[in-house]
Amino acid sequence: MSDQPQGEDFAAEGGHGAVPLEGVPTGLDEQPRGEWPLYEVFVRGKRGLNHVHVGSLHAADDQMAVRHARDVYTRRNEGVSIWVVRADLVTASSPDEKDPLFAPAGDKVYRHPTFYSIPDDVPHM
Amino acid sequence: MSDHDSVYDGLVGHDLPGDDSRWAFGTDFEDPLAGVDTTLPEGVDGAALAAYCLMLGDDALVHSHRLSQWASNAPDLEEDIALANVALDLLGQARLLLARAAAADPGVVPPLPEGSPVPPEDALAFFRDEAAFRNVRLVEAENGDFAVTMVRLLLASTHRLAVLQRLTTSRDQVLAAIAAKGVKELTYHRDLAGRWFLTLARGTAESRRRLEAGLALVWPMREELRRTHPVERTVAEQGVGVDPAEVADEVDVVLEQVPAVSGVERPALPPVGLVAGGAGREGRHTEAMGRLLAEMQVVARAHPTGRW
Numbered sequence: 001m002s003d004q005p006q007g008e009d010f011a012a013e014g015g016h017g018a019v020p021l022e023g024v025p026t027g028l029d030e031q032p033r034g035e036w037p038l039y040e041v042f043v044r045g046k047r048g049l050n051h052v053h054v055g056s057l058h059a060a061d062d063q064m065a066v067r068h069a070r071d072v073y074t075r076r077n078e079g080v081s082i083w084v085v086r087a088d089l090v091t092a093s094s095p096d097e098k099d100p101l102f103a104p105a106g107d108k109v110y111r112h113p114t115f116y117s118i119p120d121d122v123p124h125m
Numbered sequence: 126m127s128d129h130d131s132v133y134d135g136l137v138g139h140d141l142p143g144d145d146s147r148w149a150f151g152t153d154f155e156d157p158l159a160g161v162d163t164t165l166p167e168g169v170d171g172a173a174l175a176a177y178c179l180m181l182g183d184d185a186l187v188h189s190h191r192l193s194q195w196a197s198n199a200p201d202l203e204e205d206i207a208l209a210n211v212a213l214d215l216l217g218q219a220r221l222l223l224a225r226a227a228a229a230d231p232g233v234v235p236p237l238p239e240g241s242p243v244p245p246e247d248a249l250a251f252f253r254d255e256a257a258f259r260n261v262r263l264v265e266a267e268n269g270d271f272a273v274t275m276v277r278l279l280l281a282s283t284h285r286l287a288v289l290q291r292l293t294t295s296r297d298q299v300l301a302a303i304a305a306k307g308v309k310e311l312t313y314h315r316d317l318a319g320r321w322f323l324t325l326a327r328g329t330a331e332s333r334r335r336l337e338a339g340l341a342l343v344w345p346m347r348e349e350l351r352r353t354h355p356v357e358r359t360v361a362e363q364g365v366g367v368d369p370a371e372v373a374d375e376v377d378v379v380l381e382q383v384p385a386v387s388g389v390e391r392p393a394l395p396p397v398g399l400v401a402g403g404a405g406r407e408g409r410h411t412e413a414m415g416r417l418l419a420e421m422q423v424v425a426r427a428h429p430t431g432r433w
Contacts, residue, residue, distance in 0.1 A: 036201075057203050060324050067317055068203040071210050 038087040039065040041072075043079035051083050062086070157306040158221065162298045165229060169363050174297065175230030176259070176356045177366045179249070180406060181288075182222030183260035186250055187414075188281055189215035190421050191268055200271055207317060211278065214310040221303045223249045228299075241430045251425035255418055256408040262397065263346040265405070265414045272325055272332070273339035279318035280343060283379050284350045286311040287372035296364040319383050326387035333389075340384070341392045348396030350376075354406040 036058040042051035054073045059065035065084040074082070093101055105111070165171055192212035199205035227234050227245030234245045235252040243252075264281055268274050289311060292304035325336040351373040360366025384391050400409040425431075 058201065059203065060328070064320060064324060067320060068207065070313075071207040072203055075206075075210070 036060055039069070039084045040087050040090060041065075041069040042083040042085070043069070043073055044081040045078055046080050051081065054078075056087060059084075158299065158302055161302045163228065166296045166298075166365065169297065169365050170359065171229045172232070173356050173359045173363070174365055175226040175233050177360045178222045178226035178229065178300070179233065180259040180354070180356070182219045182226060182249075183258050184264055184281070184285065185215040185222065186219035187258070187260045187417065188264035189213075189219060190417060191264065191266075192274070192278075194268055195274065204271070208274070211314050211317070214307075214314065218303060218307050218310070219250070220246050221299075221306075225297075225299050225303070238429050242432050243425075243429065247425070251422045252429070255410055255414055258408060258410065258414065258418070259406055260410075261346075261349045261405040262411055262414075263343070263349060263405075265410055265417055266343070266346065267413050269339060269342060270335055271321075272335040273342055275318050275321040275325065276336070276339045276343045278314060279322055279383065280347055280350070280380065282311050282314040282318055284369070284372065284376050286315050287376050288367045288369060291367040291372065295366065300365060315379075319379075322383050322389075323387050326384075326389050336387075337389060340389065341394065344392045345394045345397045347380075349404050349406075352404065352406065356406075 038056055039059055039062075040056050041054055043054045044051040057065065057068050057072055059068045062084065065086075066082055069082045069084050073079070165174070189212045192208050192215070195208040196205060196212075199208055223246035224244075227249060231245070234248050235257075237243055237248055237252060263277065266277065286308065289304040289307045293301050293308060295301045295304065322336065325332040327333075351369050353368050353370050357366060357368055361368040361371075381391070397404075403409045
């Protein structure tokens with residue numbers, strides 16, 4: 001028989017093909033909701049340095065969200081890494097605050113390093 | 126300046142010479158059978174190997190068809206795509222396995238009209254009659270509701286994963302390559318099914334009730350997975366196949382853990398009986414199979430010389 005899981009929430013029978021043991025909320029006493037929570041999905045490509053926001057989806061919980069993101073957003077060999085974040089955990093700036101937050105940066109030409117000449121063989125600049 | 130570069134730039138190889146791949150069209154396709162030696166290994170009976178490939182291929186083909194019946198009918202968009210992905214994975218395995226069967230023994234391919242452009246694996250899929258199909262009865266059963274489908278996916282993918290893991294060391298190079306590709310796909314299928322099992326069991330009272338009903342429906346068909354057919358015994362002895370009785374124990378371990386962790390009891394039900402001493406592997410299928418094949422094969426059979 002298998003060993004007890006060591007700090008991971010998967011059954012260790014070869015380590016691959018995890019059979020999940022934990023992480024699912026026991027909702028038998030809760031009132032069922034009409035819609036699963038929304039998750040924002042970020043995918044990093046093989047040659048990428050950062051995760052890119054590719055869309056959102058609904059899922060029962062965090063682990064299912066990763067599985068769904070794999071199914072929905074990495075069908076064409078786009079990614080090697082997935083982040084999912086519950087949408088209500090994201091703090092966003094309000095559109096009403098657009099002017100005070102972003103307009104002051106528009107007229108400060110000294111913040112743009114356009115006065116330097118960059119050699120041709122320096123990439124990513 | 127780089128302030129207008131697309132955020133998707135890092136995802137394709139614009140900087141590689143000759144690589145004009147576009148992010149939205151995908152990158153880096155690999156052929157799983159590239160560079161594999163396709164000759165039959167020595168001491169292997171071609172007919173037995175073909176029959177064995179038909180068994181594994183039909184399991185995948187029929188299960189794929191059942192799962193594809195969920196397209197546009199699944200509870201939510203994400204599950205719809207997930208089930209379609211699983212179906213596509215299995216269809217890919219089926220195609221490779223049926224092609225290998227045709228290569229090992231061209232006699233199994235049903236004859237088609239002269240000048241038909243149908244490749245042998247398609248001929249096997251669409252022009253064989255019901256009695257010639259060698260899948261287990263578990264995969265041909267009706268889909269039922271989502272819980273039934275997920276329990277069936279768990280049972281089928283756990284067993285198939287165990288078999289394909291052993292098959293990666295097959296003496297037949299093509300089977301080993303197919304198995305290597307299949308193991309990665311089935312690892313995910315089993316994980317998905319296990320997660321859904323857990324989610325349904327611990328979700329609401331309704332989902333739990335449906336899960337238990339689905340388990341009672343599917344469990345009796347499990348026994349057939351571990352029956353050893355003479356062909357399976359032959360190919361196992363020749364080193365190209367896997368005897369399902371060998372993997373029965375490790376499959377049991379998983380199928381004990383998942384219900385235990387979910388807090389669901391395994392049903393104590395007798396297995397589905399044999400028909401005239403045989404089951405799916407001998408070509409004796411349930412009524413559901415006839416309807417399944419009628420739907421799957423009707424278009425191809427209507428145009429046997431059609432070009433697709």
